[in-house]
Amino acid sequence: MMMSGVRTNISMFSSPSSWFRNKKLPRIEPGGGEEGECVAKNHAWVDSMRDSSPTRVKFPGTGEHNSWNIHHPSALKMFDLITNAAKGKEIVIFLDYDGTLSPIVEDPDRAFMSSQMKEAVKEAARYFPTAIISGRSRDKVYDFVKLPGLYYAGSHGMDIRGPSKNQLKSKKDDEGVLFQPASEFLPMINEVYRTLLNRTKSIPDAKVENNKFCLSVHYRNVDEKRWAALAEQVRSVLSEYPKLKLTQGRKVLEIRPIINWDKGKALEYLLESLGYAHDSNVLPIYIGDDRTDEDAFKVLRDRGRGIGILVSKVAKETRASYSLQDPPEVMSFLMRLVEWKRQTSRAHHVL
Numbered sequence: 001m002m003m004s005g006v007r008t009n010i011s012m013f014s015s016p017s018s019w020f021r022n023k024k025l026p027r028i029e030p031g032g033g034e035e036g037e038c039v040a041k042n043h044a045w046v047d048s049m050r051d052s053s054p055t056r057v058k059f060p061g062t063g064e065h066n067s068w069n070i071h072h073p074s075a076l077k078m079f080d081l082i083t084n085a086a087k088g089k090e091i092v093i094f095l096d097y098d099g100t101l102s103p104i105v106e107d108p109d110r111a112f113m114s115s116q117m118k119e120a121v122k123e124a125a126r127y128f129p130t131a132i133i134s135g136r137s138r139d140k141v142y143d144f145v146k147l148p149g150l151y152y153a154g155s156h157g158m159d160i161r162g163p164s165k166n167q168l169k170s171k172k173d174d175e176g177v178l179f180q181p182a183s184e185f186l187p188m189i190n191e192v193y194r195t196l197l198n199r200t201k202s203i204p205d206a207k208v209e210n211n212k213f214c215l216s217v218h219y220r221n222v223d224e225k226r227w228a229a230l231a232e233q234v235r236s237v238l239s240e241y242p243k244l245k246l247t248q249g250r251k252v253l254e255i256r257p258i259i260n261w262d263k264g265k266a267l268e269y270l271l272e273s274l275g276y277a278h279d280s281n282v283l284p285i286y287i288g289d290d291r292t293d294e295d296a297f298k299v300l301r302d303r304g305r306g307i308g309i310l311v312s313k314v315a316k317e318t319r320a321s322y323s324l325q326d327p328p329e330v331m332s333f334l335m336r337l338v339e340w341k342r343q344t345s346r347a348h349h350v351l
Ligand SMILES: O=P(O)(O)OC[C@H]1O[C@H](O[C@H]2O[C@H](CO)[C@@H](O)[C@H](O)[C@H]2O)[C@H](O)[C@@H](O)[C@@H]1O
Pocket: 096, 097, 098, 099, 103, 104, 105, 106, 107, 108, 109, 111, 133, 134, 135, 136, 209, 211, 216, 218, 220, 249, 250, 251, 252, 254, 290, 292
């Protein structure tokens, strides 16, 4: 396998920063502007809705030998390199939910994780502090995962149930501590949810999901000919709420408060509350598949410590260092980490 250009030191990052352009939807101006301007903006929205999340990129070469794979090698193939870097360190695992632990499916209410995946996550959480950071509401993601002993952050990190001091000391399960930096937006989000339900009901198969501190407008099942109409409805509702902004995920428009808080901030918050913020003996590993996970990859990259793994079968713009193809590969990676930890603890014991 050609490996030139792949780092051997875990704190270095592989892809040149110029490869990454943080794709944003065109800015929405309150009031909407002139009619022609509106149409142009709407076209830009639809173009953006067609993109994958994160945006696909073309790299020279084919299969495993294209340059994307060389710069974002498989975390399974690089497993020994990763565990060498983790020697003597405490690994903390951060997992996205949709597309990472569960496959992407047409109906967001049926994005179940497999029982094998559940077992792998459960085992991982026995050995490593483990958190799930999702765009979904915290309750919903807990309903899917149903594992105690993990930390859960919903609404893209705006609703965190983190460790309490008591939990850290006694390692016992208790309720944990709630952190909700966007709580003042709750009434506004509920109002926009109702408005969007109403304004999108004429668009077949559009689905609005209430994720508590943010909303998702799904267009995966909407006929592409209706995307412009859907974008226009969302655009017009948003133009009435300058304190809300739009981000984009996999066939989903996401509406959230303009506060400076995202999955990256949630990762930092959790590290801090676990007492690991300034601990160089901690190695955070974040695994995610979506554009919103890029905020967490960026935090790890900026800290110069930690491992970002993008779940994707195709080349995409990313700040992650490694890749895994799909949730089954995520499961294999978690199981190998658990096995590695068991073996190293045993060896330690014998010594
Ligand atoms: O941060 P995540 O846990 O990845 O959540 C992001 C969004 O995931 C869900 O939507 C995505 O998965 C659905 C089920 O596979 C799929 O139908 C949809 O097209 C995807 O965008 C969830 O429904 C959203 O609310 C989350 O924001």
